[in-house]
Amino acid sequence: MKYEQLANDILTHIGGRENVASLTHCITRLRFQLKDDSIVDKDKVKNIDGVVSCVNKGGQFQVVIGTHVEDVYHAVCKVGKIEADSSGEPSGEKKGLISAFFDTIAGIFVPIIGALAGAGMLKAILSLATTFNWVSPESQTYTILFMVSDIAFYYMPFFLAVSAAKKFKTNTFLALIFAGMLVHPTLIGLKDAGDAVALLGIPMRMATYTSSVIPIILIVYFQSYIERFAKKITPQAVKTFLVPIITILIVAPVGLLALGPIGAFVGEYVAAFFNLLNEKASWVVPTLVGALNPLLVMTGMHYSVGAAQAVQRATVGYATIYSPGALASNMSQAAAVFAVSIKSKKKDITALASSCAATAICGITEPALYGVTLKLKRPLYATMLAGGIAGFYAGIMGVKAYSAGTSTIFTLPIYIGQDNSFIHACITAGIAIVLGFVFSYLFHKDEEAAPVEEEVPAGKTNVELNRNQSEVYAPIKGEVVALENVKDDAFSTMAMGKGIAIEPTEGIVYAPFDGKVEVLFKTKHAIGLRSNEGVELLIHIGIDTVKLEGKHFEALVSVHDTIKQGQELIRFNISEIKQAGYDCITPIIITNTGDYLDVIESDKSNVGLDNTILTAIK
Missing domain, CATH: 1.20.1310 (5 helical Cullin repeat like)
Structure with a gap:
């Protein structure tokens, strides 16, 4: 693995896996909660190839990695067998009910799209083959190939069970048991017999679950909660068999008596609605x-x-x-x-x-x-x-x-x-x-850029000037502060790159150039941008504001969004952040400083959106 050696070196010099109480990360740093800070060899950690710097503050040992910190975080978790900690760093933004629903459905279906598309295309080829009499629908070849093409659809609950189990972070093999329960020949036989069926004395509404979608998603979602409950109440010594049996004994009856029929009922009405729409409009x-x-x-x-x-x-x-x-x-x-x-x-x-x-x-x-x-x-x-x-x-x-x-x-x-x-x-x-x-x-029209009159230094043409330098405009209105005066070693030592800081007078971050959003951390306290000319910029609102977990911040853009200079990117509440005990000073760093001969800072004491704060010279 690409970051395995780096992860090993970091763990070795912070006292080993045994010294880690918990681990989270922000946009640039691994944040360790350690059991004993005194056994950490800070100098050796700083000298690890791939580590920018390290800081011990706020009760955390922070290892500055850069914008690829998430990859290193996963490597450390894997190498050190550390369970990903979702309590220290939020796993995502809070979403509305509708947004969360669509995100969940998309997350479940995306992994199986390839299988469905492949099986669907095989069906299409068979349809084409029979239309042109290349294959007889009565032949064994057709029968076998049609069987293969139908597996992904007939056994849809199995495919969705695996995907939903990963989405809901629950046991995949237990989820497969519940998928098998829905399409087992015994259940199908009971339905086909037409007799009344009861479970635990409660009448069951019999439904067809082959090719169904909603029932298994509801059941696996319910399973995720029951399984966590079972793990919580079960002694460690008997977890291996007691957690599965508790989960099965609770989820199976509820699935067959309630969740399965509800899912089938919803599915029927979804289809009925679209059929009605197809008939009427x-x-x-x-x-x-x-x-x-x-x-x-x-x-x-x-x-x-x-x-x-x-x-x-x-x-x-x-x-x-x-x-x-x-x-x-x-x-x-x-x-x-x-x-x-x-x-x-x-x-x-x-x-x-x-x-x-x-x-x-x-x-x-x-x-x-x-x-x-x-x-x-x-x-x-x-x-x-x-x-x-x-x-x-x-x-x-x-x-x-x-x-x-x-x-x-x-x-x-x-x-x-x-x-x-x-x-x-x-x-x-x-x-x-x-x-x-x-x-x-x-x-279509080819857009022509309007000529811009610029003051050109002696011996330089406009073409040479524009080609050799890139300007970064102020993303925040406020007072300019030299980077070395920021009370954070990762920024003040310029380990992350050269730049400048601004003490904001207004709680809005604007786009400092035309470009693209490369990174937007889930707590919205920091954003990484890339200009059309290749400047990579980190804007970090406040110091240690990651601990606010997104409070007092509002992101107005998303990762991969195209941005225009002057466009609002993030809003933040200065007074609330300060009241919570955090400094709002905002470092603005060119993280790919090494790609340039020099980065020149502005000599202005106060800046607005039309002021250049950094000029990167190639």
């Missing part, structure tokens, strides 16, 4: 997905919509919620980006757009979205307009996907079924490609 969902899919991809919501589609397919045997609209959107985006590559006179844009178009036509639209359409805006508008129109056509024609698969022209066979969906899916893709190309070609 079939154009609505494909049109919206066709137009808005780039935004769904940006937020990760496409995984959650895909999960709803899985419920629909499991219930009625086909899908209309996501696939038809996504096909329209993906193909329009591929064509829109290709149009940019044809029309643009800029070689760098032409090269980028050409490669992005090739990946988009294969259904991988993120490079096209983030590299071209979102950046240039007009191709994005063309994509959304063309995708919406093509999605509308798919909706009014009732296009149905009979198998799972990615949304590309290469997976059109998944629309082969009992109706004309395949033909209309082909037409949908054609509409999307033609309109996406035409709209984008008409909309």
Whole structure:
């Protein structure tokens, strides 16, 4: 492992695994709670290759690593067999109920998408083979291959059990027991017999759980709580067998009597709702997905919509919620980006757009979205307009996907079924490609940067000046403080890089240049940025404010967001932070100082957003 030796060296010189009470991390540091500080060899820790510095303050021994600290943290946990501590450093932001729900569904479905897509494509190939009489549906070859293609769908509870167990941090093998319970031949036989069935004297509502989605997710979620409860009350000596038996005896009856039927009931009504929508206004969902899919991809919501589609397919045997609209959107985006590559006179844009178009036509639209359409805006508008129109056509024609698969022209066979969906899916893709190309070609213009008059030093041209230096504007309004005066060794010694500090007079962090958010810590007290010119900047609001666990901070951007100079990034409450006993002085560090000949600090005592505070010279 890349960081294994570094982890070993750190543990050795802080007194070994036995000296670690707990371990957390922030955006740059490992934060150890040690049992005995006196046995730590601080000088040796500082001299470890890969350690920037170390500080012993606030009851913590802090090892400064840099922005790749999370990788080192996981290595230390693995090497030292230290359980990841979620109590010292929050594992994530508090989310609203709806946001948490979609995040959970996405987290469960993402790991199994590949298996579902592969199995779906095999089904599509078999449909194509029987349509053209390449394989007889009565042949044993067809029967066996169809069985293989159907496994991921028929035994869906098993796949979801594994994924949900990881998401809810519970025992995977116990989760598989509950998945097997739902699809066991005995339970299926009891249902097929049609007789009343009771468990513990309580009547059971019998349902079909093969291919189901919601029941197993509810059961594994419940399992995670019961298992933690069982671990808490069970003596250590008998945990091995007592925790599993307690979990099984509680979860199995509740799953069969309540959670399973509730999940099946919800699944039926989700499918019924979309069936009703398809009957009354079939154009609505494909049109919206066709137009808005780039935004769904940006937020990760496409995984959650895909999960709803899985419920629909499991219930009625086909899908209309996501696939038809996504096909329209993906193909329009591929064509829109290709149009940019044809029309643009800029070689760098032409090269980028050409490669992005090739990946988009294969259904991988993120490079096209983030590299071209979102950046240039007009191709994005063309994509959304063309995708919406093509999605509308798919909706009014009732296009149905009979198998799972990615949304590309290469997976059109998944629309082969009992109706004309395949033909209309082909037409949908054609509409999307033609309109996406035409709209984008008409909309696109190479933006020309307006000339900027600058005072040029003697012997330097504008081109030389701009090429050799990068400016960082003040991200915070306030009083400038020399970095060496910051009361934190990691910053004052410039171990993290050269920079400056600002004592803020306003609780807002602004973008100091055009660029991108590289790192945003979950406690929102620090943010890492990268400018379009390659400057890597760390803005650390306050000293030791990580301990506030996000209180008094509000993040207005997310990781990977593109930012414009002057854009608000983070809001923070100065008075509340100071009242809590923390210094608000904000170090601003160029963390890749080594890439530059020099970094020149501003000589101003007070700065606003239009003032340059750092100039990096190549």
